[in-house]
Amino acid sequence: MNLKGKAHKFGDDINTDYIISGRHKFKTLDMKELAKYVMEDLDPDFYSKVSPGDMIVAGRNFGCGSSREQAPLAIINANISAVVAKSFARIFYRNCINTGLPLIECDTDQIDPGDEINIDLQKGVLHNATKGIDIPITPLPEVMLKILSDGGLVEHFRKYGTFNFD
Amino acid sequence: MGKTIAEKILSNKSGRDVKANDIVVADLDFIMGQDGTSPLAIRAFKEMEAKRVFDPSRVAMVIDHSAPSPLQGVSELHHQMREFADEQGICFYDIGDGVCHQLVPEQGHVVPGDLVIGADSHTCTYGAINVFSTGVGSTDLAAGIISGKLWFKVPETFKFVVNGKLPAGVFSKDLILYLIGDVTADGATYMAAEYVGSAIEDLSVEARFTISNMAIEMGAKCGLMEADDKTIEWVKQHSKREFTPVSADPDAVYARVKEYDVSNLEPQVASPHTVDNVSAVSAVAGTPIQQGVLGTCTNGRLEDLRIAAGILKGRKIARGTRLVVAPASRSIYLQAIREGLIETFVEAGAAVVTPGCGPCVGTHNGVPSDGENVISTANRNFKGRMGNNKAFIYLASPATVAASMLTGRITDPREYIN
Structure with a gap:
C-alpha cells in the first residue's frame, strides 16, 4: 500500500473534540457530512484545503480525549490518506486500526507544511520528497497488521466470527 | 517476578501468565456503550453479520450524552438504541437514569477484579473499585458484545504514591488535577495508572471515582486502586455478585513511580x-x-x-x-x-x-x-x-x-x- 500526499501540519495534543466536535458528532451517522467539520475548531477552512491523499502531520499525543470513532471516520471521509505523528493516544490508535486509517509514528519535526510525503506501508518507509529524506517509522504490532490487512475489525469478524490471530 | 494489578487481571482473564507488553485476547466481564458511540457499534454489529450479543446480562447501553434528545437527528439514533436493546434483551438505561459511569458501578454491574470495556473514554472510572476498565471505540464495542472478548496489549504501570492528608477545602479533584498538571496530558500514555498511599486510603469511594475518572486525562489506559475495606463495603452495598479483589505484588515491576505529599496542597484549577x-x-x-x-x-x-x-x-x-x-x-x-x-x-x-x-x-x-x-x-x-x-x-x-x-x-x- 503506497500513500502519497502533501502534509497539513498541526501541533501537540490534538484531541478528538478538535478532530470532530461534539456539537456535530452526536447528530448523525453520515460520515461524509461529518467530514466537512474535520479540524473545524483549529482551522475552519481545513476541509476545503484537502486534496485526496493528503496527510495530517502532528506532534505528540494525537487523538487524545474521547473514544469517538467518528474521529478516524471523519478523517477518512475527508480524503486524508494517513495520520503521521510523534505519538498517538491509545483509544484513537485502536480506532484507526479498526476502521482502516493508516497511522505512522515518526519524528515529524522533519516535515513542514506542504511537504510532499510518500509512504510505503509494507516496507515501513516514509519519504519526504520535498526535502529528499527518508524518516524511520515505528512498525505496527502484528495483531494490528493482521486487523489492517483483513481490512479492519468489521472484515476480520465477518471472516472469522471472533478474534483470530493464529 | 511480581505483578501489577493490571498484569494480574489480564492474566486471570486470558488464562495465561502475562506481563507488560504481551498481547492477549481476554474475557470481558461487562461492556457498556453510550448514545454518542452505541449507534455506530450497532451498525458495526450488523455489518459483522452477528445475530445475538454473547450475554445480554453483561451488556448495557445508556442514553446520557444528549438526554433528553435536543434534536431530531439525535432522536433517530436514540430510537436505534432502544430497538437494539429490546431485540437483544440487554441492560438499558434511558434518559434521566443517569451518566453511564455513575450507573455501571452504582447498579452493581462491576466488581473488583473485573475486566470491563466501555465505548467512552472515561470508562477508566471503575478503576477506583479495583476494576480494569478502559475506553474503546464503537467497532471494538461491537466485537466485544459479539464475542465477549477483546485483545489488549498488557500495559506497563505508572505508580502514583500519594501520601499526607488533604487540608480542609481541598478535595480529590484538586489532587488529580495536580497529578495531571505534574505528569502532563500524555504522561501515562499506553500505561495503567495505580494510585496508592495514605491520601488515597483516606478518601471515600465516591471521591476515589473522581481520580480514576481522570486517568485518561494523563493518557492512561486505566486508573487502578487496591480494594480496601471501604471498597468492599461499597461494592457489597451495590452488587450481589461474588468477587475477589486483586492486589499488586510487593515486588511488582513498575515503568515509573512518583511520590507526592498533598498535606499542603491548595485547591487546583485547570x-x-x-x-x-x-x-x-x-x-x-x-x-x-x-x-x-x-x-x-x-x-x-x-x-x-x-x-x-x-x-x-x-x-x-x-x-x-x-x-x-x-x-x-x-x-x-x-x-x-x-x-x-x-x-x-x-x-x-x-x-x-x-x-x-x-x-x-x-x-x-x-x-x-x-x-x-x-x-x-x-x-x-x-x-x-x-x-x-x-x-x-x-x-x-x-x-x-x-x-x-x-x-x-x-x-x-x-x-x-x-
Missing part, C-alpha cells in the same frame, strides 16, 4: 484549553466567570452535591452568572431531593437539569456564548468542548465552582469553609 494547564487557585483567582457547571461523571455524586450545597446554602449566585446542576444519576437526584440539596441549589439561583452529560460535551443544557468563561466540575476543558470554540473552560472541584458562583469570579473555596 485553565483553558488543556487539562494539564493546572495551577493553584490563587494564580487564577479573580478571573470573571459567567457560568458554572456542577455535575458530570467526574463530580456529580452525592458527596459532591453536599459539598457544593454546603457553600451555597442560604446564599445567592452572583448577578450576571448562571449555574447548571446535573446530578449524576436518578438515585443521586432523589437522595439530593430528600436531603434538601436540590432546594438549596434552586433557591441559590441554579438551574437543575436532567442527569446526563450535556453541559460537559456541548450537546445541550448550557452552551456558553462567545468570550464567556465557564468554571466546571467536568474533566475536559478543550476548546469547543462545551459547544462553543470561543468560550473558555476552567476545571475545578465542586467547592471551588460553588464559591466562584457566589462571587462571579474564580474564588478559593476555603474562604467559605471553616
Whole structure:
C-alpha cells in the first residue's frame, strides 16, 4: 500500500473534540457530512484545503480525549490518506486500526507544511520528497497488521466470527 | 517476578501468565456503550453479520450524552438504541437514569477484579473499585458484545504514591488535577495508572471515582486502586455478585513511580484549553466567570452535591452568572431531593437539569456564548468542548465552582469553609 500526499501540519495534543466536535458528532451517522467539520475548531477552512491523499502531520499525543470513532471516520471521509505523528493516544490508535486509517509514528519535526510525503506501508518507509529524506517509522504490532490487512475489525469478524490471530 | 494489578487481571482473564507488553485476547466481564458511540457499534454489529450479543446480562447501553434528545437527528439514533436493546434483551438505561459511569458501578454491574470495556473514554472510572476498565471505540464495542472478548496489549504501570492528608477545602479533584498538571496530558500514555498511599486510603469511594475518572486525562489506559475495606463495603452495598479483589505484588515491576505529599496542597484549577494547564487557585483567582457547571461523571455524586450545597446554602449566585446542576444519576437526584440539596441549589439561583452529560460535551443544557468563561466540575476543558470554540473552560472541584458562583469570579473555596 503506497500513500502519497502533501502534509497539513498541526501541533501537540490534538484531541478528538478538535478532530470532530461534539456539537456535530452526536447528530448523525453520515460520515461524509461529518467530514466537512474535520479540524473545524483549529482551522475552519481545513476541509476545503484537502486534496485526496493528503496527510495530517502532528506532534505528540494525537487523538487524545474521547473514544469517538467518528474521529478516524471523519478523517477518512475527508480524503486524508494517513495520520503521521510523534505519538498517538491509545483509544484513537485502536480506532484507526479498526476502521482502516493508516497511522505512522515518526519524528515529524522533519516535515513542514506542504511537504510532499510518500509512504510505503509494507516496507515501513516514509519519504519526504520535498526535502529528499527518508524518516524511520515505528512498525505496527502484528495483531494490528493482521486487523489492517483483513481490512479492519468489521472484515476480520465477518471472516472469522471472533478474534483470530493464529 | 511480581505483578501489577493490571498484569494480574489480564492474566486471570486470558488464562495465561502475562506481563507488560504481551498481547492477549481476554474475557470481558461487562461492556457498556453510550448514545454518542452505541449507534455506530450497532451498525458495526450488523455489518459483522452477528445475530445475538454473547450475554445480554453483561451488556448495557445508556442514553446520557444528549438526554433528553435536543434534536431530531439525535432522536433517530436514540430510537436505534432502544430497538437494539429490546431485540437483544440487554441492560438499558434511558434518559434521566443517569451518566453511564455513575450507573455501571452504582447498579452493581462491576466488581473488583473485573475486566470491563466501555465505548467512552472515561470508562477508566471503575478503576477506583479495583476494576480494569478502559475506553474503546464503537467497532471494538461491537466485537466485544459479539464475542465477549477483546485483545489488549498488557500495559506497563505508572505508580502514583500519594501520601499526607488533604487540608480542609481541598478535595480529590484538586489532587488529580495536580497529578495531571505534574505528569502532563500524555504522561501515562499506553500505561495503567495505580494510585496508592495514605491520601488515597483516606478518601471515600465516591471521591476515589473522581481520580480514576481522570486517568485518561494523563493518557492512561486505566486508573487502578487496591480494594480496601471501604471498597468492599461499597461494592457489597451495590452488587450481589461474588468477587475477589486483586492486589499488586510487593515486588511488582513498575515503568515509573512518583511520590507526592498533598498535606499542603491548595485547591487546583485547570485553565483553558488543556487539562494539564493546572495551577493553584490563587494564580487564577479573580478571573470573571459567567457560568458554572456542577455535575458530570467526574463530580456529580452525592458527596459532591453536599459539598457544593454546603457553600451555597442560604446564599445567592452572583448577578450576571448562571449555574447548571446535573446530578449524576436518578438515585443521586432523589437522595439530593430528600436531603434538601436540590432546594438549596434552586433557591441559590441554579438551574437543575436532567442527569446526563450535556453541559460537559456541548450537546445541550448550557452552551456558553462567545468570550464567556465557564468554571466546571467536568474533566475536559478543550476548546469547543462545551459547544462553543470561543468560550473558555476552567476545571475545578465542586467547592471551588460553588464559591466562584457566589462571587462571579474564580474564588478559593476555603474562604467559605471553616
